[in-house]
Amino acid sequence: MSHTFTTDIAIIGAGPTGLFAVFQAGMLGFKCTLIDSLPEIGGQCTALYPQKPIYDIPAYPSITAGELIEKLEQQAMPFNPQFVLGQSVTTYHFDESTKLFTLETSEGLKIAAKAVVVAAGGGAFGPNRPPLKNIEQYEEKSVFYSVRKPESFANKHVVIAGGGDSAVDWANILADIAASVTVVHRRSKFRAHQDSINKMMHLVDDGKISLCTPYQLHSLVGENGQLSDVVVSDLDGNKVELAADVLLPFFGLRMDLGPLKQWPFDISEKGIVVDPLTMETSIKGTYAIGDVASYPNKLKLILCGFSEAAMAVHAIRAQLHPNHTFHFEHSTTKGVPGS
């Protein structure tokens, strides 16, 4: 029989929003277990851009993503959260008699919780992949959906597909690094910041970027994962072959909830649909906060995720203790453990 442990609130995702939820829940007397498929806390802040400065965390004129996570960890630790890292949640079950959710992880761990908060963040979103034959053979070899090291494209012939900010910004950056940059877009108008478009047009005039519009991707030519050409076609089906070492398709993100998509909550293309006043999903007792939560006018800002975390744990308190009048307590009244 596998080991089951119990907690008040199971939080799926140990990024900034999930970490702050631990603190807020702790202030209300709840114990939390944080589960993340990454081996470390911090989500994308730690995994993708720990050194990147962030300017819109309130009262931090500038803070790196790594430092932000450190501070949030310090703030959460007095409440002794349990961390279940490097494991993803595979199944979930609600027992009507015990009123407990049981989550099972990829390592077979079972966690029983009174409430569940999904804070899966940007990790729940993946790139939109163009529907090209055999593209998976080229992915991560010569087709990339994000740029980690721009200098790795030095002296390469780069084809960028897309018309939004990512396409335009990376075209502008790579124009100085790559052997050639060609931007393929199915419309002649770009949907990006006007000043970025202006910059691109200057680089086009200078011969540093080629535009290929209105064209769309048709097929890939190459072998063993290495592209030699990208074939594009216009609206009449006329084809052009572009010599290419690298293809960067930037067609936006699409939600990829992984095993969570089996859960019976309402989802939209923008995320898990929640009540904006409680952050509760369509599954009673299950909440979603941060970038993965979707409601009208939702802003994907970390600072809004913090507020959503507070709203969710207060709603959980009202749900678990419906007959208990809540005496609103400011942190200044009693402080936190150890303060």
Place this chain on the structure above:
Amino acid sequence: MSHTFTTDIAIIGAGPTGLFAVFQAGMLGFKCTLIDSLPEIGGQCTALYPQKPIYDIPAYPSITAGELIEKLEQQAMPFNPQFVLGQSVTTYHFDESTKLFTLETSEGLKIAAKAVVVAAGGGAFGPNRPPLKNIEQYEEKSVFYSVRKPESFANKHVVIAGGGDSAVDWANILADIAASVTVVHRRSKFRAHQDSINKMMHLVDDGKISLCTPYQLHSLVGENGQLSDVVVSDLDGNKVELAADVLLPFFGLRMDLGPLKQWPFDISEKGIVVDPLTMETSIKGTYAIGDVASYPNKLKLILCGFSEAAMAVHAIRAQLHPNHTFHFEHSTTKGVPGS
């Protein structure tokens, strides 16, 4: 003719929420004017408790209220807000033809703005004053609605009225300082944190606090603003006279919007009613954020005020530029001026 100056957004209240709104508005390209009746920025954080540590600002395990304001000011300053301090807004007018709001201050200054954000905070709330004859003669002399320096009550006979957290907490604190502490409450049951009530009951057992329940305040005896006795009565009208140097009535807060209450927005007893998705009041183009804003499940937390500030300025952007597609920009993409 008086001087009128124009701004994008007039923000009433220069506390933490108003200051953060300046930053968020600046990120979207808006200039702000901050108006506050206090002579300094920071609202109650600066005026009432600059040294008090706050534990629930995200990513600050502890920060004093004064330091919080300093950091928020640093974050806002690159966007060059105009400060109109020591002046309250007396009148407001909306001109349908220019689509501008004009606010006039107590000093006769006129400010024309495209949108108004009310961030009047706790400053918009005053104490509930008990309906006792001549109480105003005693206020700030021997009747106080808040405690600034507990040690000023050393060797005084203190009567505390009320049954909530403030009454119980201050009774517990003053039990060690005052000559005597008597708590008058019209019910025998207190509505405060259970552990605070337990503590009070221990102090009652130890003879350090006297309870007078179920009694309510009846009248005040004294002269020249100095109390000598507080008269209380039970439900049958039987009176008891309590010797008292000081009366502390803690009957909660009541909204006192001052001149703002002339404005035609919907208000409830909890504050200015807003749409929780935009923070817009019932006056188009006028928003309320922070403690003064009221919507279902509202949490009066500074961190929620920050999120509300972001939501309000994004809603203002959508309102002022309805045909402009918004390319969502993270602070990491471009940074802020001077970074």
